[in-house]
Amino acid sequence: MIDPMRPHRLQQISSADNVERLRWLRDQLHEEMYALLPTQPVEEFNEQLNETHDALIIRAIMLAEEEMARMGKGPPPVPYSYLLFGSGGRREQTLSSDQDSGLIYRDLPGREEETKLYFLELSKHIVGNLVAAGYPPCEGNVLSENPDWCQSLQEWRERLGRWFREPEWEAVRYLLIIADGRCVYGDTGLADSLKSMFFSDMLNHPVILKRMIENTMRHKVLVNVFGQLLKERYGEDAGSLDIKYGAYIPMVNSIRLLAIQSNIASTSTLERIKMLVESGKLSREDGDAYEQAFICILHLRLLTTEQNEDQLYAGNGKIHSSKLTKEMADELKKSLKQGKRLQKAVYKQTMGRLM
Known part of the structure; x- marks a missing residue:
C-alpha cells in the first residue's frame, strides 16, 4: 500500500x-x-x-x-x-x-x-x-x-x-x-573508507571474534525452555514483554556477527540476511525462517509504548502482554524460537572458527 x-x-x-x-x-x-x-x-x-x-x-x-x-x-x-x-x-x-x-x-x-x-x-x-x-x-x-x-x-x-x-x-x-x-x-567515500579499514583490521585480528561473540550472546531471547514468554515481573512494567532487548537485539546482534565474519558491509538486518543467503553463508530455508521471524519482531517493536518525555519522543521498547492477541503471541513465540536457534548457530559457527 x-x-x-x-x-x-x-x-x-x-x-x-x-x-x-x-x-x-x-x-x-x-x-x-x-x-x-x-x-x-x-x-x-x-x-x-x-x-x-x-x-x-x-x-x-x-x-x-x-x-x-x-x-x-x-x-x-x-x-x-x-x-x-x-x-x-x-x-x-x-x-x-x-x-x-x-x-x-x-x-x-x-x-x-x-x-x-x-x-x-x-x-x-x-x-x-x-x-x-x-x-x-x-x-x-x-x-x-x-x-x-x-x-x-x-x-x-x-x-x-x-x-x-x-x-x-x-x-x-x-x-x-x-x-x-x-x-x-x-x-x-569517507564512510566507505572507514568500513574498509574495519574489515581489513578484522582479518588481521581474528581473536576479536571471541570478544564479539561474548557481546553478541549477552542478551537472551525472552522465551523459556517450555516455550513460554518471559514477562517483566516487577515495577511499573510488570506484565510487559521486553521486545527490544529480549527479541529484537538478540537477532540484530546475531545477524550482524554473521555479516561481519562474511565481510558484508550492509547494515540493514533484512539486507544482511539476504546477502548471507546469496553468499551461501545461510541456507535459503534458514534465511527465510530468520527473515519472517525478524519481520514479526520488527512489527512488535514498532508497536511498543511511546512516551513523550520533556517534548522528546522516547520509547522503552516494551509492550504489555495484554495488548497481544493470541495470534500475535503465538507468532512471537515462533519467532523467538527462531531467534534462539539463530543464537546457537552463530555461537557454534564462531567458536568453531576460533578452534
Whole structure:
C-alpha cells in the first residue's frame, strides 16, 4: 500500500527553513505514520518511516551548515560524512528513536586544530537541531558533538587500530557500533573508507571474534525452555514483554556477527540476511525462517509504548502482554524460537572458527 502523503511529506521536510518548522513536521510524521502502522506491510512501513527520518536528519544538518555560515564560520573546510549508528544506521528506527551519530572529515594537513574545531561546532548545532526536532541524544554519548566520535579520517584509522589491538569490553562495543554505521549525508567515500579499514583490521585480528561473540550472546531471547514468554515481573512494567532487548537485539546482534565474519558491509538486518543467503553463508530455508521471524519482531517493536518525555519522543521498547492477541503471541513465540536457534548457530559457527 503506497502512502499518498509520502512525496508531499518529503517535499515539506526538504523545504523547511527553520528548526521550529522541522519540529512541527516531526510531530506530523508521528501522527500520520502511527495511523498507517496497522494497515501497511511491515517492510513497507519500515522503509517509509526510515526514509522520512533520514530526510528530517539531513535537513537538520543542512540548517546547521546555514547557521555556521550566518555566524561567519563559512562552509565546511573539507568534505565530511555524517554517520548514523544503531537503529538509524541499520535503517530500523521506530517512531521514537534517539540520536546515535558520528562524523568523519578529510584530513587537512597544517590546519588540523582549526578543522576539528569547525566540525565540533557544526556537530553541536546538528545535535541541538535534532533535539529541538524531538530526537533525544544517545545516553551513551555516541554523538557527533563528542570529540571521540568526530574525527579526521587519519584519526579514525588510529582509533580503530587501538580498538582492535586492545579488545576490552568498551572497545568491542564501539567496533560493533561502527559495523552498523552508514553515511546519511555528505561524502559517502569517507564512510566507505572507514568500513574498509574495519574489515581489513578484522582479518588481521581474528581473536576479536571471541570478544564479539561474548557481546553478541549477552542478551537472551525472552522465551523459556517450555516455550513460554518471559514477562517483566516487577515495577511499573510488570506484565510487559521486553521486545527490544529480549527479541529484537538478540537477532540484530546475531545477524550482524554473521555479516561481519562474511565481510558484508550492509547494515540493514533484512539486507544482511539476504546477502548471507546469496553468499551461501545461510541456507535459503534458514534465511527465510530468520527473515519472517525478524519481520514479526520488527512489527512488535514498532508497536511498543511511546512516551513523550520533556517534548522528546522516547520509547522503552516494551509492550504489555495484554495488548497481544493470541495470534500475535503465538507468532512471537515462533519467532523467538527462531531467534534462539539463530543464537546457537552463530555461537557454534564462531567458536568453531576460533578452534
